[in-house]
Every structure is written in structure tokens, then in C-alpha cells.
Amino acid sequence: MIDYAAILERAHKGEQELVDFLVDLLAIPSPSGKEGRVTERIAAEMRRLGFDEARIDGLGNVIGRIGNGPRLVAFDAHVDTVEAGDRTQWSFDPFQPRVSEGKVWGRGAADQKSGLASMVHAGRIIRELGLGRSFTLLFVGSVQEEDCEGMAWKYLVEEEKIRPELVVLTEPTSLAIYRGHRGRMEIEVEVRGRSCHASAPERGDNAAYKGARIALEIEKLNERLATDVFLGKGTVAVTEIASGSPSLCAVPDTTRLHLDRRLTAGETKTSAVAEVREAAGRAGIPEAEVIVPEYRVPSYTGKIVPYEKYFPTWVLEESSSWLKSAAAAYASLFGKEPKIDKWTFSTNGVGIMPVYGIPCLGFGPGHEPQAHAADEYCPVRHLPLAAAFYAALVAALSDKSAALSGKAAPMPAKDPASVGKG
């Protein structure tokens, strides 16, 4: 029997220390590619709380471990944040966090240092109450998510050889359980023309006009894109147009369009690229080049993991046993049924579930609309509740595996029914 009341009580008892840790994290700026100081602080906290191990990997991710069991489950929290942006929109210094009106304020309070802090402090509850003994639990603070979600997990799976049965994403969900989101990708379209003196434009072939025709076809393409009941509509938008010419008195010879593409269920890189090619054809420019760009920015340790900017859609099926365990843990802990929903934004899940078939689910403190906003905050009350949920989930998964192994029918290592649709 799992003592859910003891988990909640332990979480509430640790609330002040959890808030203090979050305030410390918020006071250390950690934009993508500059996370070194914050990962050191996180590793120190893990050691203080009695984790069995806390280390920094080659890419700069911080990895805490509790337990040595045969089954591997991981929690993920990205440690980077976006920049503060226009300071005049903030009513306080975004890197001088404070606690007032029942909220913790600062850049990253919602996205997602609150989830990070709750996850680390859940480790203490798990350790002190002896939960999840059949597991090795990893608590990953991942880098560069804001720039290139999923990239850190490419490194963790392929270089660190970490292949959990389940990854729990701790991005903000307002304490609901999330089971997926739309994918996204970046697409570049390059068109060539022929330059000439702009005083006689008829001698040349203006690449700006060709790019403009393609842009208008992209606008029409957006109207045609599919909708999914759970994930919503796929979208495409031109986000930048740049033309090049020898001078401002010359007809441009190149134009480059940058597209933001959001992918709903069933849409893939292949289908999205083909649609853009078709749109270029409709514009009368079938020779336009369609490119998926690559991310190659070094981490703070100097490591480059080349990553195509394709972030596939993922959805954990409603029938997934992981989801059922999470919902049961929630109901037992909080005495009510959870809301099960999806993120609007994208998460590290794009580099885990659709790429490696490792199921993901999400639960986190803070509200998603606070992400990247000025005067960002997380409700204080969310913090111990999130920590309690993570501990309860581990207990529930462990309890289930114990019950099942008694009947010699262990839970499958992978849940094939739950692999992403994208």
C-alpha cells in the first residue's frame, strides 16, 4: 500500500526549502548555451539532498541518480531560459527573483525552473520514503532546449546510452497531465533570379518577385492544412524574407524565405517539404530549393550536436498504461480526477518519443501562458504539489510492477501502442 498522505505531508514540509532553491535558480541567468553556473548549483542541491550521484555529462546536462534498480525511468527539466527581452515590460528585475502574493517571480519561474526545482526536491521525498525501489531514477537538467528542443536527448540516448522506459517532462501544465503536442519544423526556401541594372529591370529576372509569389502561395497552403481533434490544426507561416542584390540599384538575384511550420497528427517532414515544393510549383517556380536547416550551436562545454530542425509531433495514446498509472497516482494523491491535455508549445518530447519510441508524459507547476512572458511567475502552492506528484508517480509505477511481477507478468519495457503518430 502506498501512503499518499505521507508523500503530500513530506512535500508540504519541504515547501520552504523548495522555494528557496527555486529562488536561487532564478537568480542565476541561464540562457541557452550559457548554463554552466546553473548546472553546478543543481548538482550541489542534488548532493545536499542525498542523491546517489550527481554529474555533468559531456554536453553539459546535469544528471542526478537515485537508486540502482533494474528499471530505468527519467525525469527531464530543461535548465535554460529565454532572455528577459525588453526590460521596460518587466515591473522588476527578472534576475532578482522574489516571493510575493503567493507567487515566485523571475525569468524562468514558469518555463521551467519551477518544474526543475520540484523534480529535484521530489528526489528527496522518494529517497526518504524509500519509494520506487525497483527503479534507477534519473533526474536530468537538460541544456539548450529553448534553442533546439530534443537535441540534449539525442546526446543522452546516443552518447550517454541512456534509454529510459518512460520520460516525465516537467514543463508547465498547471498541474494537469499532458500527453503530447504538435510538432514543428523550420523550412527555408531559396529562389534564384538574374541581376541587372534596376534602371532596366526587364533585362533581369527579379528574385524578390519570385519569392513574393511563393510567399502568397504559402499563405494559401496554410488554409489547406489538416486539423486533428486533439492536437489542433497544422500551420505554416512565412516569418522572414530576405533578398540579395549587388546594389540597391540592381535587380535582386536571390531571395530566401524562412517558414515556421507547426505539424499536427499525421504530418511529417516528408509531407511538409513536399507541400512547400508544390506551393512553389503553383507559384510557377518549381526550381525553388526547399531546405530543412541544421542547428549547430556549441553547448557551454564546447560540444556540437548537429540537429536537423525537425521536431516531430508526439502523442501518448489515451490507452497507454503509463498514462493510466499517472492518472491513478494523481487521483490517489489529490482525491480527484486529473485533467489530461496537451501543450500548445513544443518540448524535449519531440526528440524522445517520435525518435526513439520512448514514451513521454508531462506534468509541471506553473502556467504555460507565462512562458517567455514578462513578469513571469509560478504559484508557490504548485511547487510542493508537483514534487508530491512526481514521488507518487514513482511509487505507483513501482507498486504496479511489484503487483505484476507477483503474477509473473511484468510490465512491457516499451509500450508499443504509445509510440507517436508523427
Ligand SMILES: [Zn+2]
Ligand atoms: Zn520550456
